[in-house]
Amino acid sequence: MSEGAAIEVENLVREFRKGPRAVDGIELAVSPGEIYGFLGPNGAGKSTTVLMLTTLLPPTSGRATVGGFDIVRQGAQVRASIGAALQEAALDAILTGREHLMLQATLQGLPGSERRRRTAALLERVGLTEAADRRVGGYSGGMKRRLDLALALVHSPRILFLDEPTTGLDPQSRSALWEEVARLARDEGMTVFLTTQYLEEADVLADRIGIIDHGHIVAEGTTAQLKADIGGPSVEVTPAEVDDGDRLAELLSQFGEMRRNGNGSVTVQLPGGESELAEIVRILDRADLRVETLQLHQPSLDDVFLAQTGRKLEGSGDGAEAEDEASEPAQGGRRSRRRRGR
Amino acid sequence: MAAEMAVGGAYVPLTPRAKVIEQTLAIARRAVVRTTRQRALIIFPMIFPLILFAINGSALSTATHIPGFPTHNYRDFLIAMPFVQGAMFVSINAGVDLARDIESGFLNRLSMTPVRGEALLVGQLGGALVLGVVQAIVYLLVGLASGVTLVSGVGGALVLLFLAILISFAFASLGILLALRFGTGEAVQGIFPLLFVTIFLSSASLPRNLIKATWFREVATYNPVSYLLEALRSLVITGWNAQALELGFGFALALLVIALGLAGMAMKSRLTRT
Numbered sequence: 179m180s181e182g183a184a185i186e187v188e189n190l191v192r193e194f195r196k197g198p199r200a201v202d203g204i205e206l207a208v209s210p211g212e213i214y215g216f217l218g219p220n221g222a223g224k225s226t227t228v229l230m231l232t233t234l235l236p237p238t239s240g241r242a243t244v245g246g247f248d249i250v251r252q253g254a255q256v257r258a259s260i261g262a263a264l265q266e267a268a269l270d271a272i273l274t275g276r277e278h279l280m281l282q283a284t285l286q287g288l289p290g291s292e293r294r295r296r297t298a299a300l301l302e303r304v305g306l307t308e309a310a311d312r313r314v315g316g317y318s319g320g321m322k323r324r325l326d327l328a329l330a331l332v333h334s335p336r337i338l339f340l341d342e343p344t345t346g347l348d349p350q351s352r353s354a355l356w357e358e359v360a361r362l363a364r365d366e367g368m369t370v371f372l373t374t375q376y377l378e379e380a381d382v383l384a385d386r387i388g389i390i391d392h393g394h395i396v397a398e399g400t401t402a403q404l405k406a407d408i409g410g411p412s413v414e415v416t417p418a419e420v421d422d423g424d425r426l427a428e429l430l431s432q433f434g435e436m437r438r439n440g441n442g443s444v445t446v447q448l449p450g451g452e453s454e455l456a457e458i459v460r461i462l463d464r465a466d467l468r469v470e471t472l473q474l475h476q477p478s479l480d481d482v483f484l485a486q487t488g489r490k491l492e493g494s495g496d497g498a499e500a501e502d503e504a505s506e507p508a509q510g511g512r513r514s515r516r517r518r519g520r
Numbered sequence: 521m522a523a524e525m526a527v528g529g530a531y532v533p534l535t536p537r538a539k540v541i542e543q544t545l546a547i548a549r550r551a552v553v554r555t556t557r558q559r560a561l562i563i564f565p566m567i568f569p570l571i572l573f574a575i576n577g578s579a580l581s582t583a584t585h586i587p588g589f590p591t592h593n594y595r596d597f598l599i600a601m602p603f604v605q606g607a608m609f610v611s612i613n614a615g616v617d618l619a620r621d622i623e624s625g626f627l628n629r630l631s632m633t634p635v636r637g638e639a640l641l642v643g644q645l646g647g648a649l650v651l652g653v654v655q656a657i658v659y660l661l662v663g664l665a666s667g668v669t670l671v672s673g674v675g676g677a678l679v680l681l682f683l684a685i686l687i688s689f690a691f692a693s694l695g696i697l698l699a700l701r702f703g704t705g706e707a708v709q710g711i712f713p714l715l716f717v718t719i720f721l722s723s724a725s726l727p728r729n730l731i732k733a734t735w736f737r738e739v740a741t742y743n744p745v746s747y748l749l750e751a752l753r754s755l756v757i758t759g760w761n762a763q764a765l766e767l768g769f770g771f772a773l774a775l776l777v778i779a780l781g782l783a784g785m786a787m788k789s790r791l792t793r794t
Contacts, residue, residue: 234628257632268625272554284546285633287539313557329629 183243184210184337184369185231190240192226200226202393203240208371208386210336213363215384216373217479223393224373225265228341231371232262245337261330262339267322271315275306275325278314279332286333300328304358320351327358337369338362344379356383377479389483396486405477408485409435409447412475413455416443418468429461445475543635547643554617555647565609566655569602570662576601576725577666586730591757599663600752601724603680604745606655607688608715614648615695615708622703627790637787641780645692652688656681668756676755679765683755686772687748691715693779700786722746744771 185208192201201223208214218224229235231244233253242249245259269278276297283293301307304324314322323343330338340359344352360383362368374380380387381401389397389404397404417426423442430436433454434447448454455474462469475481484490555561573595581594591597621627630640660677670676694715698708722745723731731737740746751768754761 232632234631254634257634260632262632264625264628266625268629270550270554270621270624270626272557273550277550277553281546281550282629282633285543285630285635287634 182210183207184212185214185242185244185371187227187231187242188240190227190230190242191238192223192230192235193238199238199393201230201237204388204390204393204395206388206395206398208369210369211363211367212385213359213370213372213383215380215387216371216390217375217377217380217387217483218373218390219375222390224375224390225341227390228262228264228339228371228373232260232264232339233257258333259335260337260339261333261335263323263326263330263341263343264339265341265345267319267326269314269317269322269325272313274311274313275301275317275321275328276310278325278329282329282332288333296332300331304328305354318351320347320354323347323351323355324358327355331362335368337371340370340372342373342375344374344376352379359383377483381479387479389479389486391483391487397482401479404479404482408477408482410449410451411477412445412447413458414439414443414445414471414473414475415458415462415469416441416471418470422467425465426462426467429465429467430458433458443471540636540639543639544643547630547635547640548646548649551617551644551647552650555613555650561613562651562654565613565651566606566658568609569605569659572605573598573602573662574666580725583726586726588727588730590727593667593669595663595666595668596756597727597753598725599659599668599756600749601719602659602663603656603684603752604687604719604724604748605716606659607652607684607691608712608719610648610651610655610688611691611693611695611698611715612708612712613651613695614645614692615697615699616705617647618644618696618699619703619705619708622699622790623705631791637784637791640791641696641783641787644696645689648688648692648695649685652685652692653681655688656684659684663756670756671759672755676759680752680755683748683752683765683768683772686769686776690772690776690779693776693783697779697783697786700783700790703790718743718745722749724749744775747771 185206187204187206189203189205190201191199191203193199204223204227206214216224216227226235230237231242231249233249233256236250244256247255247259249256273281279297279300280293283296288296298307301310304327306321306324306328309317309321314325317325327340327343330340338359343359344355347355356379359370359372363370370383372379372383384401386398386400387404388395397407399407415426415430417423420442423438423444426442427436427438427444430444430446434449436444436446438444446458452474459472480490577595577598580598583589584592584594584597589597618627621630627640660681664670670680672679695708698711699705702708702711721736721739722743723740724745728737728740728746731740747764747767748771751764751772754764754768758764
């Protein structure tokens with residue numbers, strides 16, 4: 179294992195009794211201060227990986243270190259180094275937000291005065307000061323997630339695990355959580371291991387992304403690298419007359435790899451970049467082929483997933499993971515050019 | 521001080537685990553807060569045994585005419601029953617509370633901290649203690665108000681309260697054991713009727729020597745619940761009966777030790793930390 183990695187995983191396997199291999203020999207390394215996005219559909223193995231890395235589930239085989247500690251032999255040290263907000267915001271509806279934080283601070287061994295100070299600071303940071311003394315049962319989904327995050331930060335961990343932290347949240351709450359996660363990495367140098375089934379989340383937040391499918395990591399790299407690996411942009415042309423589909427395909431075939439869609443539309447990769455678009459328009463014009471729509475697509479993480487697995491990420495979950503993967507359907511990626519400010 | 525500031529601002533426990541007493545008190549405080557904020561959990565389980573006490577106390581009052589019945593006031597005989605019934609309700613509350621923590625993942629959250637299993641187990645009984653104390657006091661006051669007299673006097677009342685709370689604690693441990701074994705509130709609640717029926721298969725309504733059906737008398741004799749009831753009852757009817765008290769305290773303690781011991785093992789396997 180290499181020196182200095184915050185998280186390092188070697189050939190990690192988790193096999194459930196009478197079930198498939200939820201995690202099947204994954205390898206990855208996360209540098210200190212990095213946000214690593216672990217992207218995949220429901221049942222891909224994301225949550226099982228997090229449960230193993232947070233010491234809540236022993237691996238069947240393989241090895242991993244978190245914060246330099248072995249997840250099997252040095253569980254207590256691993257737990258002292260990490261904070262985790264697991265898939266379900268496991269909160270007590272009867273207790274208030276402040277009581278949750280005080281309980282967590284006590285169990286983490288913070289001294290009395292520090293508990294109160296830390297609780298107040300975290301409530302302030304996640305915007306729950308006003309709601310601090312209300313019972314959690316009355317919190318919205320976003321407030322619960324923010325409290326969940328605050329609870330994970332009570333003991334100032336160096337490494338933070340977030341398992342699908344924004345599932346079920348409205349866009350505003352999602353955006354607020356993204357900002358806080360980005361701030362933790364940027365300002366506090368925290369390493370963040372983030373699982374998500376949302377393409378946009380991985381695109382916006384993660385420095386590097388690992389794409390997992392059926393327990394295997396099928397691609398890994400920065401978003402730019404992953405997109406570059408599958409080629410340049412593509413253009414999708416839909417003819418005004420469906421019967422012109424064959425002629426359209428013939429005209430576009432000279433530009434690069436081509437795919438025929440329904441309604442006679444044709445998608446063609448543009449290895450030469452967007453500049454080839456003008457030439458396509460000229461050729462179609464010269465051929466007097468009337469076009470209904472012409473759309474330029476930049477490669478997305480969904481395209482990367484499609485290229486690696488042959489399936490779209492949306493709706494591709496198969497529930498193979500025996501652990502508690504989210505039951506909600508995956509959301510297709512609204513493309514975003516927004517990047518977190520790091 | 522259980523923790524200190526380390527380089528980089530991280531709080532690293534000086535020892536792998538924070539102090540057990542501090543952890544136990546924190547968990548107990550949560551259990552007490554949860555119990556006191558759910559008044560329905562306190563009131564309804566408390567009322568049900570009182571309703572049975574009122575009904576049976578009136579409907580079966582002629583049982584005192586049976587030759588050899590130990591008292592002329594059937595309520596003196598019957599008052600022991602609400603204490604044990606209430607304790608069984610406490611067991612369900614304690615079990616369902618913990619089962620809910622298991623189902624919601626709250627126990628997993630606690631597992632991520634340096635909390636020790638013993639602290640979780642004993643702390644969880646904090647709510648049961650509150651419930652046990654409140655119930656025991658209410659049952660005693662209602663009994664006295666309805667004409668029950670304690671032959672053993674004020675000292676006997678205190679011992680009766682102590683034994684009732686011990687019985688609540690023992691049954692709460694059993695509830696916690698069930699929660700840890702089965703992991704769902706439904707399973708714990710499903711077992712409750714089986715637990716409850718043990719009261720009716722005991723000497724709850726009649727002294728064992730006056731039960732005519734042989735099989736019933738045999739079952740009641742082998743049923744530890746009979747001895748819990750008889751110890752409580754002895755303080756009301758016969759005064760300081762050493763044998764009855766030894767058996768009552770003995771069975772209550774045995775149940776507590778066995779249930780808590782098994783619960784400790786179940787908690788260990790439930791906290792599947794590496």
